[in-house]
Amino acid sequence: xxxRSETLLWGAQRASAAVLALCVTVHLATIIYAVQGGLSAAxxxxxxxxxxxxxxxxxxxxxAVTLHAPIGLRSVLGEWLxxxxxxxxxxxxxxxxxxxxxxxxxxxxxxx
Amino acid sequence: MRKExxxxxxxxxxxxxVALALFLPLHFWALSNALQLDSFLAWTEQPMVKAGEWxxxxxxxxxxxxxxxxxxLEFLPWRDWQKSLAAAAAALTIxxxxxxxxxx
Numbered sequence: 001x002x003x004r005s006e007t008l009l010w011g012a013q014r015a016s017a018a019v020l021a022l023c024v025t026v027h028l029a030t031i032i033y034a035v036q037g038g039l040s041a042a043x044x045x046x047x048x049x050x051x052x053x054x055x056x057x058x059x060x061x062x063x064a065v066t067l068h069a070p071i072g073l074r075s076v077l078g079e080w081l082x083x084x085x086x087x088x089x090x091x092x093x094x095x096x097x098x099x100x101x102x103x104x105x106x107x108x109x110x111x112x
Numbered sequence: 113m114r115k116e117x118x119x120x121x122x123x124x125x126x127x128x129x130v131a132l133a134l135f136l137p138l139h140f141w142a143l144s145n146a147l148q149l150d151s152f153l154a155w156t157e158q159p160m161v162k163a164g165e166w167x168x169x170x171x172x173x174x175x176x177x178x179x180x181x182x183x184x185l186e187f188l189p190w191r192d193w194q195k196s197l198a199a200a201a202a203a204l205t206i207x208x209x210x211x212x213x214x215x216x
Contacts, residue, residue: 025176035215036215041152069133110143
């Protein structure tokens, strides 16, 4: 990794963090509101399906977390386990792809 | 060995981040498949699962608090507020944790 790409990752981490700060605040409030009085699958899906606004919101959430989680894990793997170099970045790239695919699949099945 | 409050906030930020990253695939899997089944929601009624849910919500709040602290430290000009920010991060975590526990 060059200095320039390290700087790029730092910038992506902070930019995604700023987006996530908003997403997580909304998500926490939604969780606490939604779990009141218990949950049923039908009740959840009747509330969530067909809303373009929530679909857009959670798509942005998934995209931001796709950037944020692997970059965060990258520092942890490097500093705590001493795992650096190409193999670490390849594994994290696969992790990012998995988060993106699974996340968008979840968004589609709950909100579309 | 005495550590600064900022050291502990950094450790909590890191550990909560790893926990959230590991939780995400499970969360997405559950939303894509198991949410269609009330049997999955019945499984989540177990005390251990509820405790786990509470823990991950608290981890999310802690990570949010710690992250806001880092953004403030790096992008805002004032630096004497480090301890106040650490306290604010802890307070936010406790508030969300209590609110979620009461709502469960």
